[in-house]
Amino acid sequence: NNFGLGNSGVGNTGIGNAAGGNTGFGNGGSGNTGFGDAGADNTGFFNAGSANTGFWNSSDANTGNGNSGVANTGFWNSGNANTGFGNTTNSGATNSGYDNTGTYVSGFGNTASGGQVNNGISGVGNRASGGAENVSVSGFFNTFTAGNYINGYGSGIGNTGLALSLPDFGLPGATYSGSTSGFFNMGSDLSGIFSLGAL
Known part of the structure; x- marks a missing residue:
């Protein structure tokens, strides 16, 4: 597993990583924590995927603001069974x-x-x-x-x-x-x- 900036792989920690289980900014994959992630189970801002937690997420079971999908919790959601503002x-x-x-x-x-x-x-x-x-x-x-x-x-x-x-x-x-x-x-x-x- 890599540690640092711009890494590509699994379980990376840093900025700009691509894979699953990343922690940092701009990651792509599943289980990411940070900003601008794309995938499932992300935590942070501007995520796209399922079960995200943060702001401006798009998909299912999101928690945060500006989400679009199903079973969202937050503000300005669009979808099914949302709880929002x-x-x-x-x-x-x-x-x-x-x-x-x-x-x-x-x-x-x-x-x-x-x-x-x-x-x-x-x-x-x-x-x-x-x-x-x-x-x-x-x-x-x-x-x-x-x-x-x-x-x-x-x-x-x-x-x-x-x-x-x-x-x-x-x-x-x-x-x-x-x-x-x-x-x-x-x-x-x-x-x-x-x-x-x-x-």
């Missing part, structure tokens, strides 16, 4: 952004939660929650939370869903809110601007 993701999620909750959620401050299915939200400040299914909202500051069965299927800006019954589903007492698109509508099954649905 404001992001809350479910197992199997592919979320990106800031302060999002749910599965397949992107953007800022969006929430899909409270049911068996919570997914498909994009934009800013959208919320679909409280029903068995809380899904498919895009745009800005839309809120669909009044239904006990389905909330969502809306797009636009500033829309608020009100509860309507679902007799066709054969579910007594089942309600939904959503199916609304446009701007600043209040109700369900609406489109346009400043529309008011059944209260």
